[in-house]
Amino acid sequence: MSDILLVHGSWHGAWCWDRVIPALARLGITATAIDLPGRDGSPTTLEGYAKAILAAASPGTVLVGHSAGGYAITAAAEDDPARFAGLIYLCAYLPAFGQSLAEMRRAGPSQPLLPAIRMAADRSSFTIDPGLAPAVLYHDCPAEVSAQAVARLCPQPVTPQETPLWPKAAPTLPRHYIICGDDRAIPPDHQARMARDLPPDAVTRLNASHSPFLSMPDRLSVRLAEILRQFRSVRSIDGAA
Numbered sequence: 001m002s003d004i005l006l007v008h009g010s011w012h013g014a015w016c017w018d019r020v021i022p023a024l025a026r027l028g029i030t031a032t033a034i035d036l037p038g039r040d041g042s043p044t045t046l047e048g049y050a051k052a053i054l055a056a057a058s059p060g061t062v063l064v065g066h067s068a069g070g071y072a073i074t075a076a077a078e079d080d081p082a083r084f085a086g087l088i089y090l091c092a093y094l095p096a097f098g099q100s101l102a103e104m105r106r107a108g109p110s111q112p113l114l115p116a117i118r119m120a121a122d123r124s125s126f127t128i129d130p131g132l133a134p135a136v137l138y139h140d141c142p143a144e145v146s147a148q149a150v151a152r153l154c155p156q157p158v159t160p161q162e163t164p165l166w167p168k169a170a171p172t173l174p175r176h177y178i179i180c181g182d183d184r185a186i187p188p189d190h191q192a193r194m195a196r197d198l199p200p201d202a203v204t205r206l207n208a209s210h211s212p213f214l215s216m217p218d219r220l221s222v223r224l225a226e227i228l229r230q231f232r233s234v235r236s237i238d239g240a241a
Contacts, residue, residue: 001058003228006033009067009092010161011128011153013039016066019217020224027225032056036072038157041125046163050075057083062228064088067186067210068161071101077170086174086231088224091183091210094194095170101161108190112136125155136184140208140215149214174231177203178223185210201230 004024006017014033024031034056038044053063053076062085065073070092077084093101105111116132128136130150138146177195181188188205195203204223206212212220 002030002032002061004029004031004224005053005057005061005063006031007053007063007065007069007072008033008036009065009069010156012066013152013154015152016149016211016213020213020221023217023221024224027221029221029225029228036069038160039154041155043124044157044160046071046075046160046165047079049160050079054080054083059083060085062086062088062231064090064224065092066090066213067092068101068156070094071160071163071165074165074167074170077173078165078167081169081173084173086176086227087170088227089175089177089195090212090220091178091180091186091191091208093186094175094177095165095167096194098164098166100164102158103164104194105161108187109193110187110190112187113185120155123158125157127155128153137210138214139184140182141211145214149211174234175202176227176230178220178227179203179205180208180210180212181205182207183210 008014008016013035017033021031034052037048037052049072053072063073070089073087074095077087093104096104113136116129116136117126118129119126133150134146138149175198177198179188179191209215
């Protein structure tokens with residue numbers, strides 16, 4: 001059983017959490033990461049993401065979703081909210097009722113990713129220009145870390161991001177949003193707007209790029225550990241009541 005299940009965003013995979021998992025272990029927290037389906041170019045759906053998360057999650061797991069992973073963890077929580085102890089959105093899309101991720105992205109105050117996006121000819125997936133990815137995703141990472149990450153990026157299926165959600169069960173779970181204040185992929189102002197309905201103590205900020213799991217894995221892990229303790233405290237109080 002893992003305390004935390006880590007879910008990647010667009011173009012990434014379980015590998016992006018490789019520095020976070022041991023950092024969490026040093027804090028006494030077990031964590032695992034998964035590859036969402038479709039990274040090999042095969043067709044997939046948002047429901048397919050949810051099923052993959054449900055298959056990997058133990059009862060009582062806290063889900064952490066990065067970027068587009070915010071939709072994936074929300075979809076999983078909608079399918080089986082009793083399985084999860086909470087949801088953490090790391091500079092992620094926090095689904096608005098009845099909207100798709102693509103709609104939320106287009107509604108943002110700016111589109112910093114757009115110049116770097118390369119759509120496949122059949123429009124079933126898209127990639128990010130490897131020459132532009134470092135400046136957009138990894139500008140606060142060491143050069144060798146950024147280069148290694150860019151080499152591992154894969155196509156992102158379109159269908160899951162064009163699928164709307166109507167979250168009803170997920171908002172009943174403990175939730176926390178981590179704004180990355182130096183994010184060049186999802187504008188910090190847009191992140192703050194998505195998190196505006198959460199209680200003030202459920203929103204925190206890291207002075208990080210879009211990829212704190214690579215640029216500051218120790219600081220990110222400490223913050224995740226603090227949020228996990230906060231979730232457990234809430235559950236303990238609710239249980240006592």
